[in-house]
Amino acid sequence: MGEFLSGLSYFHFIRPWCLLLVLPALLAWWLTRRRLAPRWQKPAGMADHLAHALSLDGKRGKGLLPVDAVTLCSALIIAGAAGPSWTRVPNPLVAPTAPLVLALEVSDSMARRDIAPSRLDRAKYKIQDILDSRTGGRTALVAYAGSAHLIAPLTEDPDVLNSFLEGLLPDVMPVPGNNATLAVGKADTILSAETSPGAMLFVADEIDRADIPGLQSYLQNDGAPMIVLLITEDENAAEELRGIRGLRVVTMTPDDADVQAVSRHIDAAYRAALAADDRQKWEDRGWLFFLPALLLSLLWFRRGWTMRWGAGLLAAALFLPAGPSHADGLADWFWTPDQQGRRAYENRDYAEAAGLFQDLTWRGLALYRSGQYEDAAEIFDRLDGADALIARGMAEIRQGSYREGAATMQQAVDLDPDNALAVRNLEIAQAIVDYVNESRRESSADDGADEVVFDEEMEEGQEAQPIQTQQLELQAAEQWMRTVDTRMQDFLKIRLSLEAEATE
Incomplete structure (x- = not known):
């Protein structure tokens, strides 16, 4: 409960000026209620309590009327349009889970x-x-x-x-x-x-x-x-x-x-x-108010509740041009494709999210998370800004285009030198390129041709053959295991002892 209340402490409206629409809605409700108030006069010569008990009109206007439901529904819609929010939209180029x-x-x-x-x-x-x-x-x-x-x-x-x-x-x-x-x-x-x-x-x-x-x-x-x-x-x-x-x-x-x-x-x-991060946008949660308004509107189909202007709305709907029809399921009635994609993304179904997103940034990120790095790089290539360059560079590195990835990261740094993420990723990309070059030179000088990973005729300025960084790490680990017969416990003991001596 404490965490829930802490989250609500950030509650605010993104568009608070929309709340001013509540005033005319309340005024219309009051005027309508006043007009529907019973106009009743006591018969002459009758006691007040008897006249009130025998009168049916005395009970009019005290129950729930259609105007009450309409006003409440309008208030919920206005509150949703004002953009209630208490959470930020996470940066799609940053992991959705805290380090x-x-x-x-x-x-x-x-x-x-x-x-x-x-x-x-x-x-x-x-x-x-x-x-x-x-x-x-x-x-x-x-x-x-x-x-x-x-x-x-x-x-x-x-x-x-x-x-x-x-x-x-x-x-x-x-x-x-x-x-x-x-x-x-x-x-x-x-x-x-x-x-x-x-x-x-x-x-x-x-x-x-x-x-x-x-x-x-x-x-x-x-x-x-x-x-x-x-x-x-x-x-x-x-x-x-x-x-x-x-x-x-x-x-x-x-x-x-x-x-x-x-x-x-x-x-x-x-x-x-x-x-608390002012760089991120607030997430609009107005749909939470629209859902109860939608349920409340079902009362309009109750006998005696149908509004006179319902026929007008129906007539207007018949003359409006029809939009393209969709048969994608019930979800399309309530959520936009981007909202459906966001739900699939949060459920870590990245392949499905990539097919749902219309927002290019989120679609590119979903493609990247699902391992479709080439398609992700093409999407990010259409976008502007340092963040898009960073994402494109990461996708290029993942698919083995290390030099292209390093060059893209360099463009991001040139565009935004203060971007810490771009600087850090440039260092990593450059380190991978240096590792590829060094491994190629060592492989070329090694007599054991069976373990050559790169093309020996490749010039240093050319692109290395696509390989996965995990493969390089695995090969290094296997070579270390072949040459050193020890346990992880012994390795850590030696390593930590050396670190302690270096700090003394």
Whole structure:
């Protein structure tokens, strides 16, 4: 209920001047009601109470009249036309799910087995459930004990995070302890580089009292929203944390109720941050008022309620030119193609959404999300602006046209040098091109022709053959696994030790 009320705190009308139409509607209602008021006079020589009881006209005008329904229906239509809104329209070129930094406590206390199979294992299970619920969301993983380390940057692939989760044990952490303040700093660095608002999720058995002032200071200074999932069966462990303003605390449950609560908090934090972003348009929700007005209008078919002007409307409808007919189903009666496409997009049915959208930006994004990168690039090529160039460049990179993608990103940066998303994507695109060139040179110099990926006769200025970035990562991982016989736990232990030494 608190999240619902928080969302309603942004309620306003996009076109408030439309509400002035309520005044003539009320005036017409009052005049009509007054005209229909009974004109009755008491017969001479009769007591007032008897005259009133014997009169049928005395009861006229007290029930619900057609004019009342018409006025209420008009008021609802006027309110809908005024554009009620309390949420922003998310940028279609940005992921619809908030980026999330998962901070996992990997201390000695997390190895306790009072919660089967252990606190740490249970925390990993909960994290996997959260990742499964974040389809398409970008998530980073931070591990902390006496020191904090970025284990995996923001990624949409949960398998990458799951592979690192398996190797996270207390003995891989170079410094023992439980310093959540360091994890906050590490997570804030990640989220500060993002253009869309994100959130932090701490998964721990407790937050040390020494870290509470740091958390309070961070949240009071407009830091990213923070959620804590406590892996403990002690209900009192959350009491002190719940006193921190802005901190959402969820305690572990044997079912997935805690995971659902965490997901709601993340979504609420994203919506709140989006509502505060003046760069995004407000979402018009006037249709919510039109639906009850439509249902109320059904009363006009009731016997004795039919308006005299109903015949006039019917006659006008017969003489109006007929528009093109549609037989796409009942949904076309109530929602526009873009609204239907938006519903399909939010349900992650991107292929269907691409066929429904008439708005080119949303259609291009739906094509991109459904993997139709070439068609998406053609759509974005018709649009103007840096955002369209960024989207086109991303589609070109996805289909393997790395140099074209880098060139398109460069155009976006030239058009809008202050666009952080364009600058970041240009760096990534250029890094892919450099990787392709370097891999081509190494492949050309390698005697093992069986593993050549690129055309050896290709000049450096030519386009590389289309390959997927995931294939490059897979080949690198396979080569590393062939040359290094170790476990993820050992790898993380060496890596984190080197990071700790470098910071000393």
